[in-house]
Amino acid sequence: MVSITLNGQKMEVSADKTLLEIARENGIDIPTLCYNKKLKTFAGCRMCIVEITGRKTLASSCSTRPLEGMIVQTNSDKVLKSRKEILDLLISNHPEDLFSQVKVGNNKFQEYAKEYEVSKGSYDGEKNNYEIDDVNAVYIRDLSKCILCGQCVNSCDQIQISHTIDFLGKGFNTKVGTAFDLPISIDNCRLCGQCVSVCPTGALIHKQLANVEPSTIKKVRTTCPFCGTGCNFDLNVVDGKVVGVTPLEEATVNSTALCVKGRYHTDMLNSDRRLTTPLIKKDGVFVEATYDEAFDYISKKVSEIKEKYGPESLAGLSSARCVNEDNYIFQKLFRVGFGNNNIDHCART
Ligand code: SF4
Ligand code: SF4
Ligand code: FES
Numbered sequence: 001m002v003s004i005t006l007n008g009q010k011m012e013v014s015a016d017k018t019l020l021e022i023a024r025e026n027g028i029d030i031p032t033l034c035y036n037k038k039l040k041t042f043a044g045c046r047m048c049i050v051e052i053t054g055r056k057t058l059a060s061s062c063s064t065r066p067l068e069g070m071i072v073q074t075n076s077d078k079v080l081k082s083r084k085e086i087l088d089l090l091i092s093n094h095p096e097d098l099f100s101q102v103k104v105g106n107n108k109f110q111e112y113a114k115e116y117e118v119s120k121g122s123y124d125g126e127k128n129n130y131e132i133d134d135v136n137a138v139y140i141r142d143l144s145k146c147i148l149c150g151q152c153v154n155s156c157d158q159i160q161i162s163h164t165i166d167f168l169g170k171g172f173n174t175k176v177g178t179a180f181d182l183p184i185s186i187d188n189c190r191l192c193g194q195c196v197s198v199c200p201t202g203a204l205i206h207k208q209l210a211n212v213e214p215s216t217i218k219k220v221r222t223t224c225p226f227c228g229t230g231c232n233f234d235l236n237v238v239d240g241k242v243v244g245v246t247p248l249e250e251a252t253v254n255s256t257a258l259c260v261k262g263r264y265h266t267d268m269l270n271s272d273r274r275l276t277t278p279l280i281k282k283d284g285v286f287v288e289a290t291y292d293e294a295f296d297y298i299s300k301k302v303s304e305i306k307e308k309y310g311p312e313s314l315a316g317l318s319s320a321r322c323v324n325e326d327n328y329i330f331q332k333l334f335r336v337g338f339g340n341n342n343i344d345h346c347a348r349t
Helices: 019-025 077-092 108-115 151-158 194-198 260-264 291-309 324-338
Strands: 002-006 009-013 049-052 071-073 139-141 165-168 175-178 204-206 218-223 232-238 241-247 279-282 285-288 316-318 343-345
Touching: 002 019, 049 077, 077 108, 151 165, 151 194, 194 204, 241 260, 279 291, 316 324, 324 343
Parallel strands: 002 071, 316 343
Antiparallel strands: 002 009, 049 071, 139 204, 165 175, 218 232, 232 241, 279 285
């Protein structure tokens, strides 16, 4: 432990933590664009700078650990002025539409620009102007809006262990891209969407949510029904219709990680190909039926099969997506109702 003074308050803190972690634990908010607690320290954006008495330069709090006697200011005039300058530089190389662009979920860059009242960049000069990459099925990359925070690169590498993307080029021409700078596709990417959920700008956007106005969204926290892992996320609901999901950093099981099904399955909910009523084949054609008709039909057919071929002729495959009670009843149906143990489920192997 070491003793420091943080914004005028003396405290004993762990020397193993960073100034950013210590500040946040003590309810002091410091803005960050490249920091992600699930990733190794990157310290590339400088938004988290703080003033340390006796040091000539401001220090990035996400990569600085406390030393005995350190006096730290997180919101001094010098710090606030420098943060504004950092935003000004970033916005100067950013398309004009910073405040009109819409991004559901993480859009810290826009929030900080509003908070620090930097509506447009004051530096004239060339801006990066990249072609939009939207050839894959699920997300759009608009690299002109990228601030090179590295969160996508590091998440792909350290969370997804895919290493699909990396920094390409040097200096002003640095950008994030794939090997040979090819568009994102199923040939080079899992399309897991992890990079999209950590991107703090509108550079990476899920297609599902690209044209949704954030203020119309109602968030409904839920647990994914696809498998037994139990990932948590927020459903984005507009007018009673689910339009996409947003993962939650604080979700204990999964944080911002989700599989492809969890991240994008909401398309299926609204698909016009979805079965919404039982179908019974009559004269070779499926026709709509009520649930009572369907259950009567199943019961009659299953009884006939058991009668004719014996109990061992029947088997059941249950699902990890069902709740425990459903699976319990299902095995009971086979063991007690049909008199066999021919029961299995999709998650066993
Ligand atoms: S979608 Fe997943 S695999 Fe593809 S670049 Fe993003 S994080 Fe990497
Ligand atoms: S695409 Fe987004 S997450 Fe990736 S470096 Fe650019 S701003 Fe950061
Ligand atoms: S958050 Fe510390 S340098 Fe980016």
